[in-house]
Amino acid sequence: MIGKIEPLGTSTGKILYNSHCQNILDLSVAETMEIFKSSGVILFRDFGVTPKQMKDFSEQFSGKHIIDFTKVSIDSDKYVNFVDGGMDGLIPHCENSCFPFRPDVIWFCCTVPAEQEGETLFWDGIRVWEELSQESKQLFLSKQLKFSYKNVPVDILKGIIGSNANTIDDIKQRLDSVDGVSYQFNDDKTVSVEYTCSSVVNNKYNHQNAFANHFWVYQKRTEEAIFDDGSRASDEVADEIERIFDKLTEKIPWKAGDLVMMDNSRFLHGRGAFTDNRRQVFTTLSNLKF
Incomplete structure (x- = not known):
């Protein structure tokens, strides 16, 4: 069952809340995909997602995961990674769009948000x-x-x-x-x-x-x-x-346990600069089987 849904900023993106004390792995894959196809970005909130759960959840939608050799991995398969190091801002881009094997989706999981700023930014390419x-x-x-x-x-x-x-x-x-x-x-x-x-x-x-x-x-x-x-x-x-x-910048104001599913064929993403070195955001890349 899908719970409460709200707009994510002024974009087509959606925030999907855990209003039934659900494990994120119990969400309907079919219903989630329908929301994703129309919105392009889903922020799953209050599910308390861990990096391992991000990988497990993404497997329900994915035909293949993709190794990102530019990042530091935290799992043996090298599919779950820390996002780019440092605390500088990152400018708009689509993941691996400069290489022949662009993933369909980029997944983000936040375990520790920055105390101030450090939001993931995104732009609707359409x-x-x-x-x-x-x-x-x-x-x-x-x-x-x-x-x-x-x-x-x-x-x-x-x-x-x-x-x-x-x-x-x-x-x-x-x-x-x-x-x-x-x-x-x-x-x-x-x-x-x-x-x-x-x-x-x-x-x-x-x-x-x-x-x-x-x-x-x-x-x-x-x-x-x-x-x-x-x-x-x-x-x-x-x-x-x-x-x-500048006009179309949207923000993901992270909370611990948030998960984001982003259409990498439509949305660019980046990051606002921050000063809190405790911030931890993880990512994995995949191609969808739908």
């Missing part, structure tokens, strides 16, 4: 796309984003791809199955990968265009070319996107 000018929309429709990785260890690539990637041929087969990927195996048991993709994602459930990508990280944090033609976005486009992000 609304971001709707706010963009026609000139900017044309830019992002006409150019692909380009990401390059040199000397990725084969074992790390196996972990990202999943349990079926046992041999070099398995890895090649998976890389060949993804549009926009070129690669080269190196003599030192590493792989160099180049990935081009659209910044505009057709959302999995409502099939609307979403500005859901890794563009802003590269625009703000590097001097590298972003587009496949070797160019970067103009200052005017960057200023427009920054204004839109």
